[in-house]
Amino acid sequence: MQATIKEVAQHAGVSTTTVSYVLNGTGTVTEETRRRVMDAVAELNYQPRHAARSLRGRSHTIGLTVSGPAGRLADPVVAELIAGLGDAAAQRGYYLLVAPVGEDQPEADLCLSLARTGRVDGLVLLDMQVDDPRALALSEAGVPHVCAGPPPAGSESRAAMVDSRSAAEMATRHLLGLGHRRIGLIQLPSELAESEPRYQGYADALAAAGLEVDPQLIVEAGRAEEDGYQAMSELLSAAERPTAVLACSDELAFGAMHALYDAGLAVGQDVSLVGFDDTPLAAHTHPPLTAVRQPRRALGEQLAALLDDAVTGKKETPHRVTLDARLMVRRSTGPPRRTLASDQ
Template sequence: MTRRVTITDVARAADVSVATVSKVINGRYGVAQATSTRVQQVIDDLGYESSLVARSLRSHRTHVIGILVAEFEPFSTEILKGAAAAVSDAGYELLAYTGASSGPGWERRYLSRLSGTLIDGAVLVTPSVVDVDAQVPVVAVDPHTGPTGLPTVDSDNLTGARLATEHLIGLGHRRIAFLAGRPDLESSHLRETGYREAMAAAGLTVDPALIRVGDYRSEATRAPMSELLALDDRPTAVFAANDISAIAAMEVAQAAGLRVPEDLSVVGFDDVPEAAGAVPPLTTVRQPIQRLGAEAVTLLLALLDERPAANHVRLDTTLVRRGSTAPLG
């Protein structure tokens, strides 16, 4: 039988005291960042299970669901709303964590700390990794591109991207740029594939100069958008992989003296609340974001109760036409 890793083993391997390991595990002050990072790596490498309480409580319920997000931004906030409603309806409580700032693999570390002590199961939203070895059931929303054995929930990104691109083509646009999302997420790759498929179906060649990366972030979108507008044969339309990038694209265009949609049509993806309030209101692909959160919780609760559950849930997407797109003038 394999001997269980102890806190002393971690301390010895990391060349620190047991007290230092305890501080790192419990998130207490007084440990240098470099030391904390080294200890966390040893914990991950050795597979140390930090809580003795976790082992004694495995047969009991805390009636708390954990949800881990990279950051609290419009998309994840809507996910949280849907998850919170589903959790409340089931008589559970929701515990939300964000930890991307603590570096790669943060999901593993948080799950190690939370599993069995505070939560019965977890939902990972746009996780950077999915090869987690948690002691509780885990469901991923909008997963990483790598292989996963986790149950997942997502939207029909491919069809949604086709709808967005076909909408612009139907308005007469041919020079259509694409602002891609996070390279490590499957959703970004599927949205680019949908864009390319729609262009090909219309007999249009994709100009590589019109493909840029916005990373699903406002600030990361601004420079690529400025580069697109500086092209000698600039695009007449832009499909951004999410609404935050689309809104940033409109702001860059307007700052450059272009009118949206008269001089440039823009389409986003998600339909976060900010989309309808943009100036002009953003044409976008609507994915039922709150329902994504609710479906993830529903799937997780089925796993907890050992009821039959799907391994993958995919929700439909639809095009919402607003004021940011117009026929090519």
């Protein structure tokens, strides 16, 4: 016999209203309460009316959970990816449901709730982490999903990603080609799956040039502009500062650029700087920022195609798609000062 919401509430020791809050992503409940409700839903195999209706056919909706600070959807990196995802999903007959993650809400729980209540046929995961709990939970539950970035090691999750390792190597080779030998790296947080490939690309380029990685030239930062400022300030405080820096996001590069200004240094002359994303603002900084351009719209389109394949059970199609980036060279990079002097 089909379990009822009242039985779920009794099993979890909460009210039916609280169960509705958890399943609909509304109201305010504690993490402990949310977990009790979700455990009860799983144990009783409860399917709300919405889910029961969707069993007659699919919901034809794909879900995208968005965490982070307020205004994240206005971030050009996210907005362009969503544009590609939404258009490609619509062409395949899907709606796109965007669900912000609550401040104290585990994102994996929200993903499972959206799937178990039948609101979505599958989910797109952004900001992939090493051993990402969302991908692991959805894989265990058999929920179709696709990762926007490297999936957890050993998982069978479908994924679309940019070849960040090759992109970082290309950016570092550009700086080496200009004559730089002391090249700093402002790295993404190590828990992000994109962090290690970008470091590896940086290291690959140095090794190919016969240079060793200098740990004093690498700073792990956060993700905000202020983190880039602090990271560049740390690099500039070294006994022998770098003549060029690769920042692993445009946000970090913008902060680094401000730190150089405040230190009285000219970007592209005293210190060269490369960003990673090529957001619209990159072409309008002073000087314009050399940056790795990621094909964000194409990435969104690939995510929609892969998720559609997962939802419809197509096993013969590729599970992983990797896209190439390109380097947009602008005036924030140039030869080191000593090279300029020797040419005069």
